[in-house]
Amino acid sequence: xxxxxxxxxxxxxxxxxxxxxxxxxxxxxxxxxxxxxxxxxxxxxxxxxxxxxxxxxxxxxxxxxxxxxxxxxxxxxxxxxxxxxxxxxxxxxxxxxxxxxxxxxxxxxxxxxxxxxxxxxxxxxxxxxxxxxxxxxxxxxxxxxxxxxxxxxxxxxxx
Amino acid sequence: xxxxxxxxxxxxxxxxxxxxxxxxxxxxxxxxxxxxxxxxxxxxxxxxxxxxxxxxxxxxxxxxxxxxxxxxxxxxxxxxxxxxxxxxxxxxxxxxxxxxxxxxxxxxxxxxxxxxxxxxxxxxxxxxxxxxxxxxxxxxxxxxxxxxxxxxxxxxxxxxxxxxxxxxxxxxxxxxxxxxxxxxxxxxxxxxxxxxxxxxxxxxxxxxxxxxxxxxxxxxxxxxxxxxxxxxxxxxxxxxxxxxxxxxxxxxxxxxxxxxxxxxxxxxxxxxxxxxxxxxxxxxxxxxxxxxxxxxxxxxxxxxxxxxxxxxxxxxxxxxxxxxxxxxxxxxxxxxxxxxxxxxx
Numbered sequence: 001x002x003x004x005x006x007x008x009x010x011x012x013x014x015x016x017x018x019x020x021x022x023x024x025x026x027x028x029x030x031x032x033x034x035x036x037x038x039x040x041x042x043x044x045x046x047x048x049x050x051x052x053x054x055x056x057x058x059x060x061x062x063x064x065x066x067x068x069x070x071x072x073x074x075x076x077x078x079x080x081x082x083x084x085x086x087x088x089x090x091x092x093x094x095x096x097x098x099x100x101x102x103x104x105x106x107x108x109x110x111x112x113x114x115x116x117x118x119x120x121x122x123x124x125x126x127x128x129x130x131x132x133x134x135x136x137x138x139x140x141x142x143x144x145x146x147x148x149x150x151x152x153x154x155x156x157x158x159x
Numbered sequence: 160x161x162x163x164x165x166x167x168x169x170x171x172x173x174x175x176x177x178x179x180x181x182x183x184x185x186x187x188x189x190x191x192x193x194x195x196x197x198x199x200x201x202x203x204x205x206x207x208x209x210x211x212x213x214x215x216x217x218x219x220x221x222x223x224x225x226x227x228x229x230x231x232x233x234x235x236x237x238x239x240x241x242x243x244x245x246x247x248x249x250x251x252x253x254x255x256x257x258x259x260x261x262x263x264x265x266x267x268x269x270x271x272x273x274x275x276x277x278x279x280x281x282x283x284x285x286x287x288x289x290x291x292x293x294x295x296x297x298x299x300x301x302x303x304x305x306x307x308x309x310x311x312x313x314x315x316x317x318x319x320x321x322x323x324x325x326x327x328x329x330x331x332x333x334x335x336x337x338x339x340x341x342x343x344x345x346x347x348x349x350x351x352x353x354x355x356x357x358x359x360x361x362x363x364x365x366x367x368x369x370x371x372x373x374x375x376x377x378x379x380x381x382x383x384x385x386x387x388x389x390x391x392x393x394x395x396x397x398x399x400x401x402x403x404x405x406x407x408x409x410x411x412x413x414x415x416x417x418x419x420x421x422x423x424x425x426x427x428x429x430x431x432x433x434x435x436x437x438x439x440x441x442x443x444x445x446x447x448x449x450x451x452x453x454x455x456x457x458x459x460x461x462x463x464x465x466x467x468x469x470x471x472x473x474x475x476x477x478x479x480x481x482x483x484x485x486x487x488x489x490x491x492x493x494x495x496x497x498x499x500x501x502x503x504x
Contacts, residue, residue: 116302139302143388
């Protein structure tokens, strides 16, 4: 039996569709949103769907859930190509293209134990060096690769 | 009587700042003076070539005739807040300020302050900011000077923040190369020692991305290699360098050997320190195999990495280097705290 050409996922009434996620990153997006599956939300996850632009892509549809600014910023780091569609009554009422932030401020503590911010009890600011896929603490200068940085964010946010 | 609104700077330019002679230096000098005034000194990366050369020329001037500026900063107060021990940097800042007629307040250890009672760093900075016209800060944590500069209204000078930077040391290192070697671009420079934790190395390398030497060797034990972020940064700025583990391989090529101490106090693990302790030593025997005019520099203090038998030789530039700390810091304070004008509008 051949592989079906189309995968039908029903429309959602109210909620969020995150489209054009780089293939294989859908579960990381769910982690950002703190979704483990036991919340009772109706969720559709499509992995490795065909994409004319990217070849393959992932899609996440979530019924009854909208994204905060903070969540959108972190999704932009993981999935810089993503588009976020807000759905109300089956219609797309807003379409947002994410753009990776240049700075992430006041979200997490610096992982460097000898960064002054750690000892002053303040959250630090990271500058995102997009060309090098690294994040840099603007105080101590510590640089962290993006994937590690995202992991630190998610851990510190308890996700 | 000497006027603080000095017109000596145009003479200074005509005398030694050749690069700018072809330009309308009066206007440019006003720009440079404005760029320095009330400025924080947090990282070497904040400075460009024109600004550093301008600082060096004023340092020449301070070195030759600091007496002419003896009332320049009269009535100004410099707060020196050293949360970490220091001899040269602290005393040279004090001397630099006093020679310009200013006053100094401050402390040189946490034990003698309310920090020992648990006072927050930011509260200490706020207090000093209200007492002084500028702050010089040394602290064991990276980013302390930057945070202080955000809190303080007055200019903050970084005199060393953890393993991060020590920009005024790098300024005086570069000045020493200008003064004793006549420039930097033609030099083959080796930097040996603790390239991982020595903040002076980071600041010096950032400075060398501006004044690119002909050849640069980074010489260290494998465990003391330059940190990745610094290596990546200097590479991105087009600074060519070679990393070597044995100074013997390159000693004959060097014009300058910059020696650093192993920063024992910054090792998170004492066992790591034990592995590298005594792993290099600059001796008379090594220097004999170098060029006739090999110049040895060291930011000091030294422990055992630089043999005292070299002190009396023509190669020893480190005491001269330390002596430039006062005129260079005088020049910097004069520029930051004002009082100098070009006499041009």
